[in-house]
Amino acid sequence: QITLKESGPTLVKPTQTLTLTCTFSGFSLNSDGVAVGWIRQPPGKALEWLALIYWDDDIYYSPSLTNRLTITKDTSRNQVVLTMTNMNPVDTATYYCSRGSRIGAYNTPYYFPYWGQGTLVTISS
Amino acid sequence: DIVMTQSPLSLPVTPGEPASISCRSSQSLLHSKGYNCLDWYLQKPGQPPQLLIYLGSNRASGVPDRFSGSGSGTDFTLKISRVEAEDAGVYYCMEGLQARTFGQGTKVEIK
Numbered sequence: 659q660i661t662l663k664e665s666g667p668t669l670v671k672p673t674q675t676l677t678l679t680c681t682f683s684g685f686s687l688n689s690d691g692v693a694v695g696w697i698r699q700p701p702g703k704a705l706e707w708l709a710l711i712y713w714d715d716d717i718y719y720s721p722s723l724t725n726r727l728t729i730t731k732d733t734s735r736n737q738v739v740l741t742m743t744n745m746n747p748v749d750t751a752t753y754y755c756s757r758g759s760r761i762g763a764y765n766t767p768y769y770f771p772y773w774g775q776g777t778l779v780t781i782s783s
Numbered sequence: 784d785i786v787m788t789q790s791p792l793s794l795p796v797t798p799g800e801p802a803s804i805s806c807r808s809s810q811s812l813l814h815s816k817g818y819n820c821l822d823w824y825l826q827k828p829g830q831p832p833q834l835l836i837y838l839g840s841n842r843a844s845g846v847p848d849r850f851s852g853s854g855s856g857t858d859f860t861l862k863i864s865r866v867e868a869e870d871a872g873v874y875y876c877m878e879g880l881q882a883r884t885f886g887q888g889t890k891v892e893i894k
Contacts, residue, residue, distance in 0.1 A: 695883075705824075705832065705875060707883040720882060721784070754831050761838060767820050767879050769837035771844065776831050 660684035662694075662755050662774035669780050670745050676779060680738040680755030687713055687733050691760030693768055694738040696729065698751040699776075709740055710758075745781045752776040785810050785878050789886035796870075797894045802863040804889045806876035811856045812839075820879035823852055823861045826888075827872040836861060838879075868893050 666678035680694060687694060695710035695718075709729040710718040719727050728741045738755060754776040758768040786809040796802045812820045819839035824832035834843040836852035839859060849864040863870055871893045876886040 704888050705826075705877075705885040707885075710883075761818065762816075766816050767814055767818050767838060769822060769834065769843075769879070771834040771837075773831035773833070 660757060660772045662757055662772060664753060664755050664774045664777040666753075666777055666779065668778060669782065671783050672746055672781060674745050676740075676742045676745050676749070678740045678742075678753055678755075678777065678779070680740070680774060682736050682738070682755075682757060685757065687711075687731050687736070687738070689713055691768075693758040693760075694731070695756050695758060695770065696738075696740045697754045697756060698749075699754070700748070700751040703751075708742075708753075711738060747781045750779065750781045752778045785812075785881050785884050787876055787878055787884050787886040789874075789876055789889050791889060792887060793890050793892070795892045795894050796863075796866045798868055799865050802866050802870075802891065804861045804874055804876075804891075806854075806859045806861070806886055808857045808859075808878055810880075812859075812878050812880050813856055814880060819855050819859070821852075821854065821859045822877045822879055823850075824875045824877065825870075825872050826875065832875060835874075866891075866893065 662682045692713045696708040699705050709727050711729045726743045731738050755774045756770045757772040758770040788807045790805045821839045823836040826832045840852045851862050873888040
């Protein structure tokens with residue numbers, strides 16, 4: 659059974675750095691064709707992809723946030739960590755992590771059927 | 784950047800009736816391997832999104848067969864053959880070719 663759970667602070671002050679951890683079970687991020695990503699959703703608004711890390715250490719960042727994001731994986735702990743610098747009240751959102759699988763052989767698309775429940779992070783002084 | 788546009792943004796439906804949501808992308812979502820990189824999600828209040836359809840027309844595991852996806856290139860459609868009360872929520876399309884951009888969402892309300 660594949661599960662993912664997000665953890666981190668619920669309240670962060672403006673200009674501080676946010677560190678979120680996605681702890682997962684039921685799979686290994688060392689396995690060919692696996693990826694874990696972070697997605698956020700401001701209250702009442704649409705979803706936004708932030709970052710993605712692949713089994714082979716390839717990384718993707720949202721072009722609009724690339725300067726503020728770092729994603730890393732710790733395969734021994736089954737964790738993926740996202741850091742976001744210079745937090746602002748507009749970054750208030752529920753942050754989700756999701757596990758993706760490649761549809762087939764190398765250079766085929768990924769799809770994301772597994773999601774954590776999300777964690778709400780509020781940016782306020 | 785790819786822009787995803789859904790319509791309608793609000794859709795009242797009667798149980799037992801069909802429903803349809805359109806999603807258009809500003810660029811073709813056709814992958815070099817021939818896949819259409821368009822997924823559909825349903826988000827119910829207080830829950831994470833759940834994958835309904837991936838790569839345009841493939842139902843995710845456990846998704847009822849009343850849900851179907853179609854389309855290619857830039858125009859895609861999600862259809863519910865007979866809406867049930869549990870289908871209420873916000874439906875999102877998402878392109879999986881570049882930045883994984885989501886549409887604005889379509890709120891489905893049961894009459």
